[in-house]
Amino acid sequence: MPPPAARDPLAPQWRVPLSDLNAPDVSATSGQESASGFRPETVAAVRLDTIGEAIGVVVPGAAGSTRVTGISLNSRAILPGDLYVALPGAVRHGADFVGQAVDAGAVAVLTDDAGARLLALSTDVPVPVLIADEPRSLVGTVAALIYRSQSGAPVLFGVTGTNGKTTTTYFINALLEALGQRTGLIGTIEILAGGAPIPSLLTTPESTDVHALLGLMRERGLDAASMEVSSHALSFHRVDGVLFDVAGFTNLTQDHLDLHGTMEEYFHTKAELFTPGRARAAVVTVDDDWGAELAASSTIPVTTLTVAPGTAAAAVAGADGADWRVLNPAARGLGTEFRLRHRDGTELRVHTGLPGGFNVANAALATVMVLAGGHDAAAVQAALDSADPFTVAVPGRMQLISTAPAAVVDFAHNPDALARALEAVRSPEPGSRVITVFGATGQRDQSKRPAMGAIAARLADIVIVSDDDPHDEDAAGIRRDVLAGARGANDAEDLDCTVLEVFPREAAIRKAVEMAGPQDTILVAGRGHEVWQEVKGVNLPLDDRVELRNALTAHGFTVLTDQRIES
Template sequence: MGSIACTPSTAKRSPSATVSTPTATRCSSCPEPIRSCGEICVSNAGFVDEPGRSMRLDQLISGLNVTNATPSVDLASIRVCDVTEDSRTAVPGSLFIARAGTRDQGMHYIEPAIQCGSVAVLTENDSVGHIELPMRSKVVLLGCDDPVRVAAQIAERFYDHPASKLICAGVTGTNGKTTITHLTHQLVEGAGVRCGLIGTVEIDDGRERSRASMTTPPALELSRTLATMHEHDCKAVVMEVSSHALDQHRTGAIRFAATAFTNLTGDHLDYHLTLDHYRSSKAKLFASLTESGLAAINIEDEHAQFMIDACPEGAHVVRCGHDEHLDAWVRVEDESIQGTRMTLHTPLGVFEAKVPVFGAYNAMNTLQSVLMAQEVLTRAGVPEADQHAAIQQELPKLKLPMGRMEHCESVGDDLTVLVDFAHTDDALRSALSGVKRVLRDGAKLWCIFGCGGNRDQTKRPRMGQAVAQFADHIIVSSDNPRTESPSAIIDQVLAGIDPDRRAAVQVQADRATAIHDAILDAQPGDVIVITGKGHETEQILPDGRGGTRTIHFDDREHAGIALRERRMRFPTADARRAGAS
């Protein structure tokens, strides 16, 4: 019997839906129902998740290291209309990929995926022999050595290779990824080239912007998003590429035309366990460069050469920094809390502009953004002269992403309040040293910070030490403690602060109270930096029963409330805008 793609008349796809045994559903092209026992109309089954998108199973896995554990079924007779790793989103016609997660096993969800209509299941070869399919099931069982890597290849194939149709630019490093992707995106779009964006804060698919749930999406979601970008006439995409994503091969099927390395400091060791593994994961981005692709490397980082060594032969490596003998360099001419006048030297030209960012680290972020934008625009066919003119025009108009040195005060306030995502010792050191340099005489620097629970514990004392190095007033509070005791986390932070600086330290585990009290206690002209959560709008707290509870929490909202109270309480306060020059 030949294969026919058909759409069940009542099947729906809902990522948030709970798994339940579906009622019998009829295909619009077939009289047989899809039964809750798992037996399905294999020859006709299919759910067109997106109109017209379907593929024969034999074509979908052709040439991949995948074996068929149910050889009695003709793979050419099966039409796959959806690929998913989440049993809750499985629908009739799905290929369900049962992979091992960091906390759970995909094998546990094979049965509900089949109940929802999956026509095929892909899992590890070692697991195939332990899977019992429902009686009379015609579901195809497939095996491979690495479902995660194969999932990325299948995703690209199912969505018609969207990554190959876009100029793909990726940024990796411990800190700075979000800023560089956003600045690059603005520069490329400012030159008239439609560009997608994928990162920690948001996703821009060329038509709509949406909140991101993670830095780099899983492979299936990533390819689906890239396909949407192509459909929306994007010519390029710039994305943050996290170490988790690289280690899990989420971008394993993508060849990058442009890449950037920001820095590498101790973070995520709860996942990677060692710095070597963390570094090796980062280096995978540069191994995935096209032969002539750009690698914009912050040569001032001690791990820069490791990233350069990972680049393929023929890659265009541009060494970046502040030294004027490098391939590309930036010089800060003058800076204030409102912006930095800088000179940027690149292989394609020199730019002089006042950019609305401050801090040496943001000058470097701007340089790498310009290099990335130049590569994307060159590949998009934009002449060099037009590139230069567009970038020069856009530099003074650049905006940092949400939660990155974001101002909360208004013109009438007498102090500056900034919200920033800095959540490592290196990021705190960069952010606070940048603020310190632009403080007015007599102004004090306040820092409110905490450390995330159930995450890398080794960085907690280092974060305390970094803040104590620059802040005049230190308030140790809670970030997202998750299942850990907030007071235990705070104790680990305090262990890194020199006893001689303890007089400058306040402990307030309640983050809302910490923000409120600092803003009310600060003197006119002071600068308060609230770090750790940035753009986030939730706080994850222990529920007292070994689990967590999530509440709405936005640093910017709490800062705004406290600033309004300050204006009411001190109506005659000096109305100059904060103590940074």
């Protein structure tokens, strides 16, 4: 866990226009319309003294009878009846916005000592103020109480790991829907609560929104929901107060070391999900040492899964003794069909239409998690046969834009994910080449930049290094780090790879298409579904899928139709 003073590097300040950077309480929602869209329509009021008792905070005077019907960390998203949580921000304290929150209808404030001192220096606050040492750590508990999110809530599946979280949640929902379930989703790409999609700006929203969404799903009668659970979500209390019915683990590879410092700390943060206060049961992929350690140390019932039985890595991790095993994977079109066998002899036939061995892993994990959630194997097999749920398109995850050349957009933004994506798109056709466009994110773990460059040089024929999201860092310096890895590997290992530097990113994508023939494969990696590129605090419109489609069309290639890609 990071020290209490650590600032969440993916906190909302990174995702709002430059003009909003002085507002530390801006969250993933903005304004009352967004706030109400996350919440159930009807919320029974909770007395303030009941809230105080639940979190061990003194409620002043006669304020205990104050009735609370919502909670927000964002003064702009306050609705009448809300408890406003005033937290320290990157530039200013949320207490500076109490007046704005009260004007919008806040009936009480929860803050820390610093916030209380700021309020004492200002004019009188006309609503009760509750003071706690670490109010952020209490928000999940309060939100769960207000929205009653754990009472009669949908069966909840949480997926963590470095890679594969998004696709696995989509696969879980697709299989559940094939089983006749009504599902919800909280993830990187979008949020679904039985209605129109709500764009998602964080892998996991703030805990206030998570509990409101679960309350909304309960109100709408949804049967189940899937959620991506990032290490940031665990570190910064975004899933506090949430109890998952089944938690799933994909893998652990280098990422987010700018936050966690070491792989051991990164692992321990992920492992928090697999404890009784956060999940009832778990499914853990044990094809590496991290998965094996997690399965052995978890304090909740664990079902183990191996996707690569018999390999050296699996043997080291002890995966050959796993409860479920993937057997006999075989190519079928762009995807793979395989068998999934339990140690008791139960066997399922599974297919995914998405390319790559990692999607076999995602499909297997989704299947076992649904089984762990209480569904019968025979019913699951019938759903797999009738609906082919694991061929669902996942935006920005191995998303096919054209077939000749094969042009793919993927979110791969760390060394392991990039290697898997490049291996997955390599065509067996003689003479075909892999052309990749990628970069690295600014103000994140710098050690992975040269590693990604070297991986690209080893696995692609043409490497075009460009920009990802530089944030406030110098874009040229980021490219220089990536190029050093690519050119170093190319020279030292005599790889005969063409390494280019092309920017801005849209120019790099055009260059890739210009160099491609119908038999080649283009992989544009790193940004996936994202439609904005942040440069020096300004969000610039940029969608890799749109740029790739437009470049292909301009060069006379035929592109696939996808209604979700808007030019």
